[in-house]
Amino acid sequence: MVMTDPLSSAIERDDTEVVERGRLVVLPGEYIASVDGDQLQLTRREFQLLALFVRNPGRLLRREEIAAEVWGTSPKGRTIDIHVARLRKKLPRGAIETVIRLGYRFIDEAVNTS
Numbered sequence: 001m002v003m004t005d006p007l008s009s010a011i012e013r014d015d016t017e018v019v020e021r022g023r024l025v026v027l028p029g030e031y032i033a034s035v036d037g038d039q040l041q042l043t044r045r046e047f048q049l050l051a052l053f054v055r056n057p058g059r060l061l062r063r064e065e066i067a068a069e070v071w072g073t074s075p076k077g078r079t080i081d082i083h084v085a086r087l088r089k090k091l092p093r094g095a096i097e098t099v100i101r102l103g104y105r106f107i108d109e110a111v112n113t114s
Helices: 044-054 063-071 079-088 108-112
Strands: 019-021 024-027 032-035 060-062 096-099 103-106
Touching (some): 019 044, 019 108, 044 063, 044 079, 079 096
Antiparallel strands (some): 024 032, 060 103
């Protein structure tokens, strides 16, 4: 059985794509993300979460879907919540919305305002 690297699934589907969401720019193939031109210091998991969110603006991403895309399996405990919380601190306020007991949603408007 061939195992795929879950870290490359969401990111490298089109690694030449530049994703721009207002003040946020993500270059998936280069693992670079910036807000207002300032490069974000992200772990590989945080970057993959961000890539998943910006490619699905406004869409509810259920925890199961996030787990499959980022970890390739169901991570233990509150791993997803902790990683999302860390990512949130690095993004403009309100960029990631919690949908209680379901998952998260990326809010485009939060990165389009100053």
